[in-house]
Amino acid sequence: MVFPVLPFLASAADVELVRQSKQFVSVIGQTLVDGTNFQIQQILDLLSDADVTPGTLFVSLTEKISDEDVVCLLNNGVAAVVVKEQNYFDHLSEIGVPKERLSLFKDGGFTSEFGTKVSFSKSQIVQVEFLTIDFVIKSLESAIKTDRQDKLYTTLVVDEHDRCLGLVYSSLESIKLALDKRAGVYYSRSRNEIWVKGATSGNTQKLVSVDLDCDGDALKFVVVQEGGESNFCHLDTTSCFGPFGHGLIELEDLLKSRLKNSPEKSYTRRLFNDADLLTAKIKEEAEELTEARTTSEISWEAADLFYFTMVKLVASGVSLADVERNLNTKHLKITRRKGDAKEKFMKKKDEPKPSSTVENGPIHLNVVSATDTKAVEGSLSRPIQKTNEIMHLVNPIVEKVQKEGDKALIEFTNKFDGVKLESPVLKAPFPKEYFEGLTDEMKEALDLSMENVRKFHEAQLQKETLKVETQPGVVCSRFPRPIEKVGLYIPGGTAVLPSTALMLGVPAKVAQCKEIIFASPPRKSDGKVSPEVVYVAEKVGASKIVLAGGAQAVAAMAYGTESVPKVDKILGPGNQFVTAAKMYVQNDTQALCSIDMPAGPSEVLVIADEDADADFVASDLLSQAEHGVDSQVILVGVSLSDKKIQEIQDAVNAQALQLPRVDIVRQCINHSSVVRCNSYDEAFDISNQYAPEHLILQIQNANKYLPQVFNAGSVFVGAYTPESCGDYSSGTNHTLPTYGYARQYSGVNTSTFQKFITAQNVTPEGLDKIGRAVMSVAKVEGLDGHRNAIKIRMQKLGLLPESFQ
Numbered sequence: 001m002v003f004p005v006l007p008f009l010a011s012a013a014d015v016e017l018v019r020q021s022k023q024f025v026s027v028i029g030q031t032l033v034d035g036t037n038f039q040i041q042q043i044l045d046l047l048s049d050a051d052v053t054p055g056t057l058f059v060s061l062t063e064k065i066s067d068e069d070v071v072c073l074l075n076n077g078v079a080a081v082v083v084k085e086q087n088y089f090d091h092l093s094e095i096g097v098p099k100e101r102l103s104l105f106k107d108g109g110f111t112s113e114f115g116t117k118v119s120f121s122k123s124q125i126v127q128v129e130f131l132t133i134d135f136v137i138k139s140l141e142s143a144i145k146t147d148r149q150d151k152l153y154t155t156l157v158v159d160e161h162d163r164c165l166g167l168v169y170s171s172l173e174s175i176k177l178a179l180d181k182r183a184g185v186y187y188s189r190s191r192n193e194i195w196v197k198g199a200t201s202g203n204t205q206k207l208v209s210v211d212l213d214c215d216g217d218a219l220k221f222v223v224v225q226e227g228g229e230s231n232f233c234h235l236d237t238t239s240c241f242g243p244f245g246h247g248l249i250e251l252e253d254l255l256k257s258r259l260k261n262s263p264e265k266s267y268t269r270r271l272f273n274d275a276d277l278l279t280a281k282i283k284e285e286a287e288e289l290t291e292a293r294t295t296s297e298i299s300w301e302a303a304d305l306f307y308f309t310m311v312k313l314v315a316s317g318v319s320l321a322d323v324e325r326n327l328n329t330k331h332l333k334i335t336r337r338k339g340d341a342k343e344k345f346m347k348k349k350d351e352p353k354p355s356s357t358v359e360n361g362p363i364h365l366n367v368v369s370a371t372d373t374k375a376v377e378g379s380l381s382r383p384i385q386k387t388n389e390i391m392h393l394v395n396p397i398v399e400k401v402q403k404e405g406d407k408a409l410i411e412f413t414n415k416f417d418g419v420k421l422e423s424p425v426l427k428a429p430f431p432k433e434y435f436e437g438l439t440d441e442m443k444e445a446l447d448l449s450m451e452n453v454r455k456f457h458e459a460q461l462q463k464e465t466l467k468v469e470t471q472p473g474v475v476c477s478r479f480p481r482p483i484e485k486v487g488l489y490i491p492g493g494t495a496v497l498p499s500t501a502l503m504l505g506v507p508a509k510v511a512q513c514k515e516i517i518f519a520s521p522p523r524k525s526d527g528k529v530s531p532e533v534v535y536v537a538e539k540v541g542a543s544k545i546v547l548a549g550g551a552q553a554v555a556a557m558a559y560g561t562e563s564v565p566k567v568d569k570i571l572g573p574g575n576q577f578v579t580a581a582k583m584y585v586q587n588d589t590q591a592l593c594s595i596d597m598p599a600g601p602s603e604v605l606v607i608a609d610e611d612a613d614a615d616f617v618a619s620d621l622l623s624q625a626e627h628g629v630d631s632q633v634i635l636v637g638v639s640l641s642d643k644k645i646q647e648i649q650d651a652v653n654a655q656a657l658q659l660p661r662v663d664i665v666r667q668c669i670n671h672s673s674v675v676r677c678n679s680y681d682e683a684f685d686i687s688n689q690y691a692p693e694h695l696i697l698q699i700q701n702a703n704k705y706l707p708q709v710f711n712a713g714s715v716f717v718g719a720y721t722p723e724s725c726g727d728y729s730s731g732t733n734h735t736l737p738t739y740g741y742a743r744q745y746s747g748v749n750t751s752t753f754q755k756f757i758t759a760q761n762v763t764p765e766g767l768d769k770i771g772r773a774v775m776s777v778a779k780v781e782g783l784d785g786h787r788n789a790i791k792i793r794m795q796k797l798g799l800l801p802e803s804f805q
């Protein structure tokens with residue numbers, strides 16, 4: 001806004017004149033109004049006129065108008081008020097009008113500090129009836145400079161969103177023509193003549209405004225491309241710098257075209273047609289944005305909210321420019337609302353927050369009754385991200401590692417784990433320094449655990465060939481083979497888990513897998529993995545340890561990199577990124593890689609009755625709650641008294657406060673619950689429905705209830721069987737299905753590392769027994785080649801007449 005002309009509207013008659021030729025005033029992009037001769041509403045009307053942009057209108061004032069009206073004008077988009085008296089200037093200053101929104105007339109002109117500092121002399125302020133193009137060109141000539149020999153002026157062309165379309169040149173003559181035609185007219189240096197953009201192609205430009213830069217040596221033309229073609233550049237791109245990115249403006253364009261053309265069954269069409277659905281989606285996304293925590297979650301949710309908001313704008317005929325205009329006006333306000341939210345959106349001051357969310361408050365579980373099915377459903381829903389959301393974060397990581405190999409692996413380890421690596425792989429024999437800090441006591445504990453896990457998994461090993469003669473002369477068999485190369489993921493984000501290393505490594509060794517590879521995120525402190533993990537790796541004969549975690553480690557093992565060998569199967573638990581990446585690679589035929597199961601954030605469901613020891617119950621809940629903020633622990637109480645529930649809550653709180661990971665526990669307990677029910681049958685129904693990773697039975701005659709368990713990863717029976725035993729040392733595996741996948745998956749066991757090959761041997765006698773059946777079914781399937789393979793043999797054996805068709 002440093003154009004050297006300021007149109008002046010002295011009266012309502014001038015407004016009429018502007019209305020008739022308003023384009024011309026708006027091309028100049030700034031106006032001065034004599035506020036004393038207008039009613040406030042008339043000025044506000046001028047501002048709501050789409051061609052007067054908020055922040056381009058100056059209003060000259062005398063003290064005739066009230067202070068409230070001055071504030072009202074400034075709050076509604078007036079750039080600045082211009083006053084003649086110093087006293088009045090001081091008064092307005094005192095009532096709080098900011099300095100840059102106030103100017104003082106001196107010698108018929110004034111200086112504005114609003115935005116770019118600019119002075120308007122008496123000669124530049126011109127009543128609209130005298131505002132001719134010649135006047136404008138003359139004023140411009142006095143203000144504009146060029147150091148070019150051809151005397152042309154550098155001209156930046158931008159679209160209505162201020163996006164640069166290209167750089168061109170103007171002469172005074174071309175500017176004059178542009179103002180006259182309200183069109184994009186420039187000077188062509190190559191043709192050495194006036195250039196009316198689109199004169200031949202029909203892709204003309206509507207001129208919105210002309211501006212001069214701060215030191216008067218460059219012009220800016222704001223234009224709207226017309227004539228159907230929105231490409232500015234002769235190379236057929238939107239701008240001379242290539243196409244624009246895909247932001248809100250492009251989304252608006254896309255949705256506008258969808259409004260016209262989208263097929264009846266498309267989702268966007270559904271949104272346009274169903275106002276209730278659109279309202280629900282906007283509310284849903286707004287709520288999800290308020291609940292988002294990490295930067296990636298917040299940007300993801302905000303993008304969703306923008307999308308649905310944009311659908312509403314397009315459906316209602318409101319443009320992004322209208323919204324921006326409102327933003328500009330709001331930005332110009334000099335008085336602000338307090339900013340409080342409406343009451344219905346505010347938490348009532350006396351409304352107690354769930355106690356565990358209060359920092360340092362007691363850590364208690366939410367209690368619901370089994371009869372309240374809605375509440376139970378809410379309590380049993382797991383705190384996990386939606387698949388498409390987590391995949392959205394994980395896919396680019398996996399794809400980059402697949403494409404760029406070690407380089408990407410090293411980059412992501414730096415980004416997510418804060419460790420700069422030279423090489424992402426440690427090869428066996430593992431260097432001595434990696435065992436530093438390992439005590440004898442620890443070695444003994446790991447040895448004992450490994451031995452028990454070995455015993456239990458060795459017993460599961462299927463070595464024998466299974467043989468069945470289904471008909472005389474038809475022998476079917478099945479024999480096991482180890483999966484050759486396995487990649488074992490050992491979590492290491494919030495806790496180092498050498499126990500997982502042994503839970504995966506020992507059965508892999510028992511199954512005789514040919515190559516065992518470990519992957520675990522390196523420690524930030526020294527870039528190494530813990531000596532306990534390295535100890536287990538050595539014991540089970542792992543050939544390599546990949547020093548990486550998360551989706552990137554999974555991708556490296558699935559596709560292979562320069563230094564990480566590609567494996568046939570990836571096993572092991574991990575957070576949501578790890579689990580999502582495993583699910584991605586198992587579905588990608590390029591990876592040719594299977595996985596054990598979805599084994600995500602730990603969870604436990606404890607069924608307890610009135611006889612249960614409150615301290616035991618609390619300790620079991622907390623042992624899983626401390627795994628991570630996305631863990632979940634559920635207590636299903638069978639006919640528990642209020643007193644018992646209180647005892648358990650007190651024990652949870654007291655024990656939790658002693659734990660070093662109390663902050664994690666507190667967040668986990670926030671989405672964990674006690675479900676009260678009235679019978680054992682009801683408790684097992686709830687448990688089977690939830691399909692927990694771990695099920696703990698702290699009830700009388702617990703063993704008796706095992707036949708009622710249908711969905712669970714692993715069961716811990718009786719008061720003296722805490723889940724920690726299974727996590728470390730008893731012998732069962734702790735890598736178990738979560739998210740409710742215990743309905744269809746088993747936990748890791750020895751056969752997870754094996755595959756089974758079938759074989760058969762058919763004698764002539766056997767062919768005689770089954771050959772005709774094969775031929776009949778092949779015939780009905782229309783597969784004559786299959787049928788023929790039997791027929792030829794049977795005919796040669798004389799089991800079918802030669803004439804048999």
Ligand SMILES: NC(=O)c1ccc[n+]([C@@H]2O[C@H](COP(=O)([O-])OP(=O)(O)OC[C@H]3O[C@@H](n4cnc5c(N)ncnc54)[C@H](O)[C@@H]3O)[C@@H](O)[C@H]2O)c1
Nearest residue numbers: 416491492493494521549550573574575601602627735736
């Ligand atoms: N189901 C089971 O059998 C079982 C067994 C043991 C552990 N667990 C669970 O395993 C999980 C281990 O999780 P963890 O986080 O401690 O370790 P982890 O090793 O699974 O994950 C850490 C990695 O996550 C990645 N990561 C973290 N934030 C990221 C982001 N914003 N974007 C992309 N990647 C990111 C990083 O690469 C990091 O190396 C816990 O939830 C625990 O409960 C489950």
Ligand SMILES: N[C@H](CO)Cc1c[nH]c[nH+]1
Nearest residue numbers: 497499500602603727734
């Ligand atoms: N409870 C986890 C499985 O969900 C395993 C584990 C490892 N260390 C301690 N616990």
Ligand SMILES: [Zn+2]
Nearest residue numbers: 602623624727
């Ligand atoms: Zn555990």
